[in-house]
Amino acid sequence: MKGTLHTRRMKALERGEGEVMGVRLARRFVTRNPIKVLAVSVAGLAVLAIPAMSLKMALNDDSGKPPGTTQRIAYDTLGKGFGPGFNGPLTVGVDARDSDHPKAAAQDAYTMLSKLDDVAAVRPPSFNQAGDVALPAAS
Numbered sequence: 001m002k003g004t005l006h007t008r009r010m011k012a013l014e015r016g017e018g019e020v021m022g023v024r025l026a027r028r029f030v031t032r033n034p035i036k037v038l039a040v041s042v043a044g045l046a047v048l049a050i051p052a053m054s055l056k057m058a059l060n061d062d063s064g065k066p067p068g069t070t071q072r073i074a075y076d077t078l079g080k081g082f083g084p085g086f087n088g089p090l091t092v093g094v095d096a097r098d099s100d101h102p103k104a105a106a107q108d109a110y111t112m113l114s115k116l117d118d119v120a121a122v123r124p125p126s127f128n129q130a131g132d133v134a135l136p137a138a139s
Contacts, residue, residue, distance in 0.1 A: 061087060081122055083110035094134040096123060102127075 012018040019027075030037050062075035079087055094109045096102030106125040113122045113136060125134035 034049075063087070085118075085120055092136050094136065095132075096134065097132045102132045102134070106136065109134070110136045 009018060048068055062071040063074040065075070075087055092109060092113065094106045096105040099105045106127070110122055113119055122136055123139075125136040127134045
């Protein structure tokens with residue numbers, strides 16, 4: 001790019017004289033006012049993080065449908081009839097590939113899930129064809 005820059009400052013930089021704007025900013029402002037720069041940076045990051053406060057990370061289900069729609073009525077009816085959590089079963093994966101007894105590992109997970117207070121029902125684990133990964137489901 002030599003010879004393509006036309007301003008005096010850029011020509012001086014080509015000759016090795018002067019400093020790039022970022023270096024000047026760092027020397028003249030950032031190093032002289034580190035607390036101010038830190039405070040402004042943290043405040044800026046906090047403002048940028050505000051939308052994350054209302055972020056909902058979940059699988060979409062019919063609880064988010066508007067009240068009165070067929071899907072929402074069905075969702076609410078199932079919840080009332082079968083109890084809370086029926087509409088949102090938790091699928092648990094048991095990776096027993098490194099285990100000597102994969103069926104025993106899956107059975108232990110099934111037993112542990114069955115003993116939890118907030119779990120209404122647990123389906124017995126179903127294995128893949130290799131017999132080393134199981135999926136018990138809890139609701």
